[in-house]
Amino acid sequence: MNQYIGKAMPRYDAQGQVSGKVRYVDDIKVPGMKCVKVLRSPVHKGVIRGLDFSKAMAVPGVVGFVTAQDIPGKNAYGRFQDMPVLAPDNRVRYRGEPIAAVVAVDQDTALEALSLVEMDIEEQTPVFDMFEAMKPGAPLVRHDSKSNLWVHYPPDITEVTMVKGQVDQGMAQADQVIEGRYSTGVQDHVPMESNVSVAYRDEMGRLVIHTVSQTIYAHLGMLCAILAMPMSQIRYIGGQVGGAFGGKNDIHTDHIAALAVLKFGYPVKYRLTREEDLQFTTKRGAFVLDFKTGVKKDGRLTACRIDIWHDTGAYAGMSPYGLEKCAMFAPGPYDFPHIKVTARTIFTNRPISSSMRGFSVINGQVASEIHMNRVAEALGMDPWELRFVNAWRDGDHGVTGYKVRGAGALEAMKKAAELAGIKLPEKLMSMSSRGRQAS
């Protein structure tokens, strides 16, 4: 073991990568492989009144269509099991929601077939803004729910609340209270490799799926539920991923490719083009964060009140989980004696949001750090000093009561200053995360 510690080791697959030998999923070819493409909702919200595949079926080279009726198991997947594989009840809730899949000899044929499907869709009023979606009487994104708020704790708690101390008391002790609203937008991961699956039956009759999943064991379980198959009958092969960044934490193509194999028996490839990948895969969802911070003249923080709204789009993805992370870390690595955070996840008719690098912790950090600069400005204090004075020391407590061990914000800031060529005063440089007294 010691021979590796402290040494830069080459990646295990670097030799293969630089010689072009590594095989990614899109590099796999199976004899007789057909192409899968998906019919998607052209509207942001609607009810499908009729679907006619007859013209599309007449195109030479079309094998057939897969619809929700062909799903042997659960037509739902995802961390919160709320994303349908194919529109289950003839309802669509975002533009691009999968409705049916076509299997054809090649991509051109598949696309021609899709263009010939006759769809009668009744468009309904969508809602795109979180605050509009929360108003009483707003159009419901999910017709079967009571409101557009995700229920974090059944039966009906829609708010995540985290409390440390008494925030009102903390605000009363402050010399100044500084408020600010921050919002972060939707982001796509754009891995260089778009989502793709190759699926077929092996000689033993088992279903083989070559996947780009970054969460292979979780996804295998979800596939078993969708396909109503035991794990022993699915060979789920992954590991060679052309970038993911959280975007391949949700299934995008494996389930539909697998259903096509189950229905028609042919090997298939289902690959998203760059345009499809950008439009139809999960995103980092939008956030709005309100910060209210109490501070003493000497720069010591007294209290922090944070309100968070998170737009998850039409389905939950991993957003409720991300939201909890956001809530927990939004105060930043600073010692607030009193904190209260409330946060909620809201449905809109936008594309699904889910995980992306750092989950949603980042969204809280963006707001928190901009807000710290504002606090410093209001106090007329150097922003470095404000951060140094308040940064976590070992033994401080976070909002959920966890005890901070191995704190490192001070050391990280010192290093950052050094790299940026900023000379910090000795008073700050002598501070250490090992304790507040030591400073």
Added chain:
Amino acid sequence: MTHILSFTLNGAPVQALVKTSDSLLDVLREKLDVTSPKRGCDSGDCGACTVMLEGKAVRACLTCALTVEGKQVVTVEGLSHNGKLQPLQEAFVSHGGSQCGFCTSGMLVSATALLAKNPHPQRHEIAQEMSGNLCRCGCYEEITQAILDTARKGD
């Protein structure tokens, strides 16, 4: 309309049956099973499909297959000789110039073309010449180091 296309790929003559609308990338990946050029965007934006055409780095997804008739095409498969990596490939390995590796083939081809043209590039020249190759894993600095290192050792 199909045509028989003949060209030289990594030093050996090849032929393929192609449609007028096929790109060089379609032919390499789908017909000839040469998969190192990647289909990152299929629209000329990412550089993952970069190959060498007559010594120049080009985007295979934007190159009409029929235009390479009789010409020399080199991909990463053709860079190493008898399984021995070129110094640039070695430098990518030792500097950590690849993470997921999906951009790597295109990066190597562009960098090879760059070094052939300019054996001692400055940092800003590397940035300029490699600007058409995207790496979402963010290996830009490591790739720059690998190119600088290769140029240094080439003396």
